[in-house]
Amino acid sequence: MNNDIRICVIGLGYVGLPLARLFSTKYKTIGFDMSQRRVDALMAGHDDTLEVADELLQSALANGFVCTTDIEQIRDCNFYVVAVPTPVDENNNPDLTPLYGASTTVGKVISNGDIVVYESTVYPGVTEDECIPVVEKVSGLKFNEDFFAGYSPERINPGDKLHTVEKIKKVTSGSTPEIGQKVNEIYASVITAGTHLASSIKVAEAAKVIENSQRDINIAFVNELSKIFNKLGIDTQDVLDAASTKWNFLPFKPGLVGGHCIGVDPYYLAQCAQRHGYNPEIILAGRRMNDGMGEYVATEVVKLMLKKGIQVLNSNILILGFTFKENCPDVRNTKVVDIYNTLKDYGVNITVYDPWANPEVAKHEYGIDIMNELPKGKFDSAILAVAHEEFKKMDILSFCNFKSVVYDVKCALSKDVVDGRL
Numbered sequence: 172m173n174n175d176i177r178i179c180v181i182g183l184g185y186v187g188l189p190l191a192r193l194f195s196t197k198y199k200t201i202g203f204d205m206s207q208r209r210v211d212a213l214m215a216g217h218d219d220t221l222e223v224a225d226e227l228l229q230s231a232l233a234n235g236f237v238c239t240t241d242i243e244q245i246r247d248c249n250f251y252v253v254a255v256p257t258p259v260d261e262n263n264n265p266d267l268t269p270l271y272g273a274s275t276t277v278g279k280v281i282s283n284g285d286i287v288v289y290e291s292t293v294y295p296g297v298t299e300d301e302c303i304p305v306v307e308k309v310s311g312l313k314f315n316e317d318f319f320a321g322y323s324p325e326r327i328n329p330g331d332k333l334h335t336v337e338k339i340k341k342v343t344s345g346s347t348p349e350i351g352q353k354v355n356e357i358y359a360s361v362i363t364a365g366t367h368l369a370s371s372i373k374v375a376e377a378a379k380v381i382e383n384s385q386r387d388i389n390i391a392f393v394n395e396l397s398k399i400f401n402k403l404g405i406d407t408q409d410v411l412d413a414a415s416t417k418w419n420f421l422p423f424k425p426g427l428v429g430g431h432c433i434g435v436d437p438y439y440l441a442q443c444a445q446r447h448g449y450n451p452e453i454i455l456a457g458r459r460m461n462d463g464m465g466e467y468v469a470t471e472v473v474k475l476m477l478k479k480g481i482q483v484l485n486s487n488i489l490i491l492g493f494t495f496k497e498n499c500p501d502v503r504n505t506k507v508v509d510i511y512n513t514l515k516d517y518g519v520n521i522t523v524y525d526p527w528a529n530p531e532v533a534k535h536e537y538g539i540d541i542m543n544e545l546p547k548g549k550f551d552s553a554i555l556a557v558a559h560e561e562f563k564k565m566d567i568l569s570f571c572n573f574k575s576v577v578y579d580v581k582c583a584l585s586k587d588v589v590d591g592r593l
Contacts, residue, residue, distance in 0.1 A: 174199065176198045176199075176249065176250050176357060177198065177199045177200075177201075177247060177248045177249050177250065178191075178194045178198045178199065178200045178201070178248060178250045178251075178252065178357075179200070179201045179202075179203055179245040179248035179250070179251050179252070179280075180194065180200065180201075180202050180203065180252045180254055181203045181204075181245075181251060181252065181253050181254065181255065181273050181276060181277065182203075182204060182253065182254040182255035182256075182269075182273065182291075183202045183203070183204040183209060183210070183213060183238060183254075184220065184254070184255075184256065185220050185222050185327055185329050185431075185501065186254040186290060186291075186325040186327045187202065187204075187252070187254035187255075187290075188202065188213070188218060188220070188222060188223055189222050189223055189327060189335065189336045190252065190254060190290070190325075190336055191236070191238075191252075192223050192227060192228060192231045192236065193336055193337055193361050194252075194361060195231045195234065195235070195236035196231070196234075196361065197360055197361055198250075198357075199235065200236055200237075201236075201237050201238070201239060201244060201245050201248060202236070202237070202238040202239070203238075203239060203240070203242070203244075203245050203276070204238065204239075204240060205240060205272075206240070207240050210238045210239060210240050213228065213238040214232065214237075214238050216228055216229040216232060219500070219529075220329070220500065220501065221330075221499070221500055222327070222329065242276060242279060242280060245280055246280045248280070248285075249282070249284065249285045249286070250285070250286050250288070250357065251277050251280075251281065251285065251286070251287040251288070252287075252288045252289075252290060252323075253270070253273045253274070253277065253287065253288070253289045253290060253291060253302075254290045254291060254325060255269040255270060255272070255273045255291055256269050256291070256431060257269065257270060257291045257292050257293055257435070257439070258431065258435060258504075259435050259438050259439075263438045263458075264438070264442060265293075265294070265438065265439050265442055267293075267297065267301060269291070270289075270291055270293070270297070270301065270302055271301075271302075271305055273291075274302045274303075274305035274306050274309075275305055275309050277306050277309075277310075278305060278306040278307070278308065278309025278310040279309055279310070281306060281310050281312065281318050282312075282318075283312065283317050283318065284317075284318070285318050285319075286318070286319045286320065286321060286345075286350060286353070286354065287306060287318065287319075287320050287321075288320065288321040288322065288323055288354055289302060289320070289321070289322050289323075290322075290323055290324060290325040291325070292324060292325070292379055292380060292383070292432065292435075292436050292439065293376055293379075293380070293439060294376065294377075294380055294439040294440055294442065294443035295373040295374075295376045295377045295380070295443060296373060296376070296443070297376065298320060298322045298372050298376060299320070299346070299372055299373070302320075303320055306318070306320075314346070315346050315347060319345065319346050319347065319350040320345070320346040320350070320372065321343065321344055321345040321346065321350060321351065321354035321372065322343075322344045322372040322375045322376055323341055323342060323343045323344065323354065323358060323375065324342055324375060324376070324378065324379030324382075325379075326339045326340075326341070326382075327339075329430070329496065329499045329501050330496060330497065330498045330499030330501070336362075337361060337362055337363045337364065338363060338364050339362075339364055340362070340364045340365050340366065340367060341358050341359075341362045341364070341365075341366045341367070342366070342367050342369055342375050342378055342379070343355040343358050343359075343366050343367070343368050343369065343375070344368065344369040344370075344371060344372045344374065344375035345372070346372060351368055351369075352368070355368040379436075380436050380437075380439050380440045380443075381440065382436075383432045383433045383435075383436040383437065384436055384437040384440050384454055384457075386423075386433050387428060387433050387434070387436075387437050387454075387457050387458065387461060388437075388453060388454065388457040389421060389423045390423055390424075390425070390426065390428055390433070390457075390461060391428075391456070391457035391458075391460040391461050392423070392457075393407070393411070393423045393424060393425045394425045394426070394460050394461060394464055394593070395460055396410070396425070397425040397593045398467065401471070401591075406586070406592075407425060407582075407592075407593060408424075408582045408592070411424065424582065424593075425464075425582075425593040426464070426580060426581060426593060427461075427464050427465060427468075427495075427505075427506035427507065427509075427510075427556070427580060428461040428462075428464070428506060429495035429496075429503075429504045429505045429506040429507075430495040430496060430501065430503060430504055430505075431501075431503045431504055434461065434462075434495075434504050434506070435504065437454050437455075437457065437458050438458065440454060441454050441455055441458075461506075462506075462509075464506065464509075464593075465506045465507065465508070465509020465510045465512075465513065466509055466510075466513045468510050468554070468556075468578065468580055468593070469509070469510045469513035469514045469517075470513065471578065471591055472488070472514070472552055472554060472576060472578045472591070473514075473517055475552075475576045475578065475590050475591050476551065476552060476576050479574055479575075479576060479590075480574070481551050481552070481574060481575070481576065483517050483518070483519060484517070484518045484519070485518060485519065485520065486519050486520065486551040486552065487519070487520045487522070487548070487549075487550045487551050487552075488514060488519050488520065488521050488522070488550060488551060488552045488553070488554065489521075489522050489524065489546060489550040489552070489553040489554070489570055490507065490510060490511060490521060490522070490523045490524070490554050490556050491524055491525070491553065491554065491555045491556060491557065491559075491562050491565075491567070492507060492524075492525050492555065492556040492557025492558070492559055492562065493505060493507050493508075493523050493525040493528045493533060493539075493541050493556070493557065494507075494525060494527050494528050494557055494559075495507075496557065497557055497558040497559050497560070497581075498527065498559055498560060499527065500527045500528055500529060502528050502529075502532055502533055502536060502537075503536075505537075507523075507556045507557065508537050508539065510554065510556060510580075511523065511539060522542065522546050522550070523539060523540070523541040523542065524541070524542045524543075524544075524545065524546050525541050525542070525543070525557065525559070526543050526559065526561055527559060528541055528543075530542070530543060546570065548570075549570065549571060549572045549575075550570055550571055550572065550575060551571075551572055551575050551576070552571075552575055552576040552577070552578065553567050553570055553571055553575065553576075553577050553578070554577075554578045554580065555567065555577075555578070555579045555580055555581060555583060555584060556580050556581075557580075557581065558581035558583040562583065563583050563584075567584065567588065568588055576590045576591070577589045577590050578590065578591045578592065579591070579592035579593075580592070580593055581593075
């Protein structure tokens with residue numbers, strides 16, 4: 172245990188907790204979060220996000236890892252890592268409120284010689300132009316004289332038990348060349364996949380925000396292809412399978428694009444570009460395409476019902492899955508809600524079943540009731556919206572009436588049981 176480095180990770184969500192747990196294997200580490208409920212659960216040895224297995228968390232706690240809401244407990248740290256959310260508001264403008272709050276917390280406890288590293292996804296310039304001034308103001312210390320900074324973008328993939336934090340190469344940076352080296356060394360000591368020291372904080376910020384923007388644009392392209400091929404009566408997945416036989420074809424699939432990264436980060440890059448006098452076209456076109464896919468799926472289901480002679484008004488529809496991705500309890504920015512809301516406009520009765528999602532969170536965030544138990548009865552339509560492993564093994568037709576529509580958003584079901592798919 173290196174006693175010279177005392178780490179505090181601020182924000183114990185999907186990003187912060189796995190990182191804090193990992194740091195605790197080599198350094199004295201404290202996790203700080205504003206939610207007492209979250210801290211109590213973690214200190215009891217359970218992570219509701221399921222990103223850190225109970226046995227790993229309990230082992231870390233036994234070895235001295237501590238989670239707290241008490242700011243006094245983090246005052247003795249000298250390496251602060253900020254891992255709070257960076258969402259967008261109702262107009263898709265970046266909301267830096269959590270970052271300002273975390274920077275204020277850092278400013279209250281940071282001391283001479285300390286380092287603060289930001290991991291939250293931002294557009295280039297946010298760390299030095301938005302966050303550091305808050306730390307300076309609250310602390311009374313001078314940046315790059317009294318304290319220093321770094322940026323190391325998070326690359327957590329929620330629900331992915333293969334690409335865990337230590338197995339994903341880490342980009343690092345520092346506010347001076349010397350600090351960059353120190354930040355890189357600390358991360359490299361726990362990241363087995365290695366690190367890449369970027370030339371500046373702004374370069375590291377830009378690298379992160381384009382990673383997810385690139386994925387967003389590629390998914391938007393295949394979503395548009397899906398719409399085209401549907402009109403041509405061609406199966407999109409068959410086309411992609413054929414095209415994928417070429418060595419350099421990129422294997423993207425159509426689908427809903429939600430979550431706290433791919434569906435959000437492009438807006439950060441777009442606003443940054445607009446502030447500097449450039450109006451991005453491809454980035455925002457991709458966002459428009461992907462944001463409209465929930466409505467498109469719902470409309471396609473209604474069309475298929477009408478073709479089968481199924482009365483839409485007061486029909487019963489089953490939606491399988493509510494989280495933003497498979498095998499993960501995260502419902503942040505889920506686009507399944509767009510399918511739900513569009514279908515509601517047609518006057519249908521909707522049952523949402525998701526064994527992974529927390530019904531209380533779904534109700535609080537979206538006002539939607541979801542079930543964790545298998546629904547009873549027969550439905551006029553069933554929509555596979557999220558490809559949880561449980562759903563792939565289900566006999567979906569057992570939930571359907573004799574004349575019904577099965578729609579597969581994720582291409583996870585056999586073609587002979589579905590009436591339509593992306």
